[in-house]
Amino acid sequence: MNTILNSAKTGKAMDMLLAAEYELFIREYKENYSAGESKPQDIGMPFLLRSPGSDIGVLLIHGLMAAPEEVREWAQFLHKKGMTVYVPRLSGHGTSSMDLSKRNYHDWLNSVDRGHAILKKCCKKILIAGFSTGAGLALQSVIMKPYDFKAVIAVSAPLKFKRFSSKFAEILNSFNRLCNSVGMNNLAMEFIENDADNPHINYLLCPVSAFVQVKKLMKKVRKSLPDIDIPVLVIQAKNDPKVAPQSGPAIFNLLGTDKKCFAWVDYNMHGIVRGKIAGDVFKEVESFLTTCSPINPAK
Numbered sequence: 001m002n003t004i005l006n007s008a009k010t011g012k013a014m015d016m017l018l019a020a021e022y023e024l025f026i027r028e029y030k031e032n033y034s035a036g037e038s039k040p041q042d043i044g045m046p047f048l049l050r051s052p053g054s055d056i057g058v059l060l061i062h063g064l065m066a067a068p069e070e071v072r073e074w075a076q077f078l079h080k081k082g083m084t085v086y087v088p089r090l091s092g093h094g095t096s097s098m099d100l101s102k103r104n105y106h107d108w109l110n111s112v113d114r115g116h117a118i119l120k121k122c123c124k125k126i127l128i129a130g131f132s133t134g135a136g137l138a139l140q141s142v143i144m145k146p147y148d149f150k151a152v153i154a155v156s157a158p159l160k161f162k163r164f165s166s167k168f169a170e171i172l173n174s175f176n177r178l179c180n181s182v183g184m185n186n187l188a189m190e191f192i193e194n195d196a197d198n199p200h201i202n203y204l205l206c207p208v209s210a211f212v213q214v215k216k217l218m219k220k221v222r223k224s225l226p227d228i229d230i231p232v233l234v235i236q237a238k239n240d241p242k243v244a245p246q247s248g249p250a251i252f253n254l255l256g257t258d259k260k261c262f263a264w265v266d267y268n269m270h271g272i273v274r275g276k277i278a279g280d281v282f283k284e285v286e287s288f289l290t291t292c293s294p295i296n297p298a299k
Contacts, residue, residue, distance in 0.1 A: 097191060109141065128142060132157070132158060136154075139152060139154055154234050158243045228256050240270050261288055265284075
């Protein structure tokens with residue numbers, strides 16, 4: 001009887017946390033809605049795919065300028081393997097680029113943290129995974145909470161960017177701040193065009209400040225990669241036009257754990273977790289799961 005009561009209380013607590021996330025998104029969506037830019041609400045809504053018979057959960061994190069919908073196919077793949085999957089909405093995402101311009105990577109980590117709290121209500125073993133900036137946030141979450149996750153999967157983590165313009169992001173951001181501080185906002189260039197892989201999901205404008213925040217996050221991640229000693233899977237597209245392909249091997253080599261796997265995906269776009277190419281990514285994920293005993297769904 002006590003077990004049933006405890007389970008009911010846990011379920012209620014999780015439902016309350018989920019409801020709070022849904023309400024937060026709806027409120028921020030309304031406050032930051034931008035006609036012609038904001039996507040339909042269902043694109044940005046965080047979601048949970050529950051597997052009641054399993055105690056294994058996956059905290060799955062989308063990338064910069066994207067939304068939970070970006071990783072839905074990956075979430076569905078993991079759910080079919082018998083795992084509970086929660087996809088949080090990162091602060092400033094699923095709303096508008098102006099909203100994103102007011103956020104920093106600490107805000108994004110807080111979003112991940114709240115997602116972790118939700119999964120802890122129903123899962124004993126939790127894996128964390130992410131794509132692009134989401135992969136960087138996954139790695140940083142493991143660094144900050146080394147005993148809370150059983151394994152981590154990082155797909156296309158942006159340790160280094162490929163585009164030449166990225167080198168000047170900090171300079172441009174400082175110039176923008178100077179312009180705003182002296183009332184010369186008309187000279188500021190706070191947004192740059194985003195060549196979106198999924199324009200029905202991604203923002204088409206990238207705040208320069210958000211780009212700077214990603215670089216700050218990855219600088220912090222790079223410094224502490226040797227401290228990670230749980231199982232890690234690193235995946236990188238060979239011809240990624242946005243993230244420098246050497247980012248994957250560099251992360252892999254810096255990791256402190258000896259339980260690590262690396263996989264190349266032969267593709268010439270950044271987005272590799274949706275569409276046909278995603279099948280290659282999911283095969284690598286499945287292989288990792290079956291060899292990583294702490295999170296093997298079959299065990």
